[in-house]
Each structure stands twice: as structure tokens, then as C-alpha cells.
Amino acid sequence: MVVTKKIGLRTMGECDLIDITPQVRKEVSSSGINSGTVTLFLAGSTAGISTIEFESGLLSDFQSMWERTVPRSIPYEHDRRWGDGNGYSHVRASLLGASLVVPFTDKTLALGTWQQIVLVDFDNRPRSREVVLQIMGE
Amino acid sequence: MVVTKKIGLRTMGECDLIDITPQVRKEVSSSGINSGTVTLFLAGSTAGISTIEFESGLLSDFQSMWERTVPRSIPYEHDRRWGDGNGYSHVRASLLGASLVVPFTDKTLALGTWQQIVLVDFDNRPRSREVVLQIMGE
């Protein structure tokens, strides 16, 4: 059995992290599927999906890591050719990854107590985003 | 068809890598499912799942990469607010990712010869961990 859902979001960009756990939980619980997996996929090349303990200290630490590893302030070939100014956003998204798969049993996600599912938007401006949820199982 | 299994482990923390390939192989082979995918998911926000050629040189190289990219010795907001001292563990886990999906056919995992599935525990102390295996297919 396969059920497809979409979560629409407005993001602020610049490593904006949005906790989508409540929406994922709700869609899985109302899908009619008892056990299986929910595949979360971000359509787009400047954002990704991961999990984190969603507290403001860690959000800041996560953002600092990206600034060290894929800095905004160095030159990017993408920007030189296209003038988008978001070369760093693309590189960050490719490293983080566009998909996450979370198992569930008895309609309950296999998340840890302090583990939330997040959309991470690396783009350099506010965006409308859509996360696809493919819920599969029996 | 969906079969849920769990692998329980004791880890040492500080980028402890544990080869869980034998357990995954055993659970897939005894699941009654011939072809499909096994989704591995780590419930928790200071550890993750990946693959690596499991030899001691590379385990050390992998740990050195984490120490360069997300060092223990710099200040973290998470630690300042909560005093946990494991801010770096959280950031590393969010970058590595909590899920891995491995296809199998005729009960055989699609792994390379020198490719093992590993739990990576980034926490700053020994932990009890549980990896969820969602085995799906026909």
C-alpha cells in the first residue's frame, strides 16, 4: 500500500530549520497504514532533510558548522556563471542529502525522544517548499 | 510485507564505529522476504548510520575527519545552555544522517565486498543503542 502526502512550508532561507515532526506524525497516523516507512523527500537543490534535537542552541551550532565547512564568503563558480549568489546553498544541500526514511510500527514513528525531523533550507532568500511524504507498508 | 526487527548494542561513544552487517544479514535472511529493502534507522540525536570499509586505518581516518570538521574543542551553544558537553556529537549526527536504505535480492544485501554497515556513535559517553530494521518487500 502506498499513500502520497505533501507538506507545504514557507521558509526564511540562510540555514532555516523547520521542525516538521508534527505534520509527519499526523500524515502517518491518518494514512491507514499500520507499519512501514515514510520517505521524506525535498524537491529542490538548495535544501535538505535531516534529524536534530530541536533546541535553539543546537540550531545555532548546526548553522555555525555549515558556515565553517561551506562558507558563504568564498567565491563559487556557480555564482560567477549564473549570478545567483547561492552557490554555497547548493553545495550544502548536496552534502546533507534530499531524502530521509523513517520506519513506523503501530502508526508510531521510530524517533528518539529528543529527535525531530527537520527541513533545512540553505537558500539565500525566503522560499515556498514542498516536502513529499511517500508512506508505504501494510 | 513488512517485518520489524531491532538490534540492541552497547557503544563506547567518541565516534565509536560498530559493524552491524552480520546482524542485518541475519535478520534479512530470516525475515521470510525474498526481495526488497531494509531501512536502518537510529533512534537518537547523537549517532548515525553509514557504510565503510571496516578496517582500523579507515576508522581512524574517519574519526580524524570529524575532529577537523566538527571539533570537540570549540564552544557550542548547546553546551552553554544545557551543560551536556556533547554539542559536537549532535552536530555530527545531523550531518551524517539517521537512516540508510539497503536493497536486497534473493535474501542477499546489495553491498560491495569491502563495504560494511556501521552504527557511528558520536556521544561523549557509553550508550545503549537500538537500531530499527524495517524490512519490506515480497
Place this chain on the structure above:
Amino acid sequence: MVVTKKIGLRTMGECDLIDITPQVRKEVSSSGINSGTVTLFLAGSTAGISTIEFESGLLSDFQSMWERTVPRSIPYEHDRRWGDGNGYSHVRASLLGASLVVPFTDKTLALGTWQQIVLVDFDNRPRSREVVLQIMGE
């Protein structure tokens, strides 16, 4: 329903990126499955799978990020013990990840307009690679 396909490729190594979107699209479209997920898995420990906007500026930016984060020019224990000279390739592959899961509906992949699926080969020499596609759904 489960359909297994394989994409065979010749790569050049040294962070060679190959756009495999057309092949994935074709296999999903001819699989007989309407809605579900395609799991892409790279068998091997020196390459991985991700998504990127496939234009030459970003390919270069992505390669520069790897050279900063996991440089070729520093010593690796793997190379000291085995003389392979590709310690950096292994570490990069473990960080990027071996699997990607893409949902599809009405035989259409949930990709963004500027988002392509890529095999990333980090090895230090040309290789023959095989990407496994596990297509599941109904």
C-alpha cells in the same frame, strides 16, 4: 511489488559526477509500478549517491568543498597500512552516503526542476560501477 534494476557505468574517479537521472527515469517508467519509491544504492566504499543541480560551476564547487573538508594531501592511516592511496576517497564516501530514496507518483519522480540524481565517484582511478535500483510500490 518489487522490481530490481541495475545501471552500469564507467567513471573517471577524483570526484567524477555522473547524472543518472535519465536512466532512473526510464527504469521507473518501464517498471510497471505506478506509485512508490526507487532506492538507489552504490555497492562500493569509495563512491556515493546524491542530488545536485547538474551544471559545471556547481560540479566544480562541490569538488572544491571535498578538497577543503577531506583533502587528498594529508596523511591517511588507510594508505599507510594498505598503500592504496585512496584513504580520502573512502572517508568522503562514508560522509556522503551510499543510498538515496526518491518517491514517484504516476511514474513521475518527485525531483525538482533543477535537481538531478548523481553518482559521485571519489576513487583515485577510473572504475566500473553498478548502481542498484530497487523500485517498490503498487
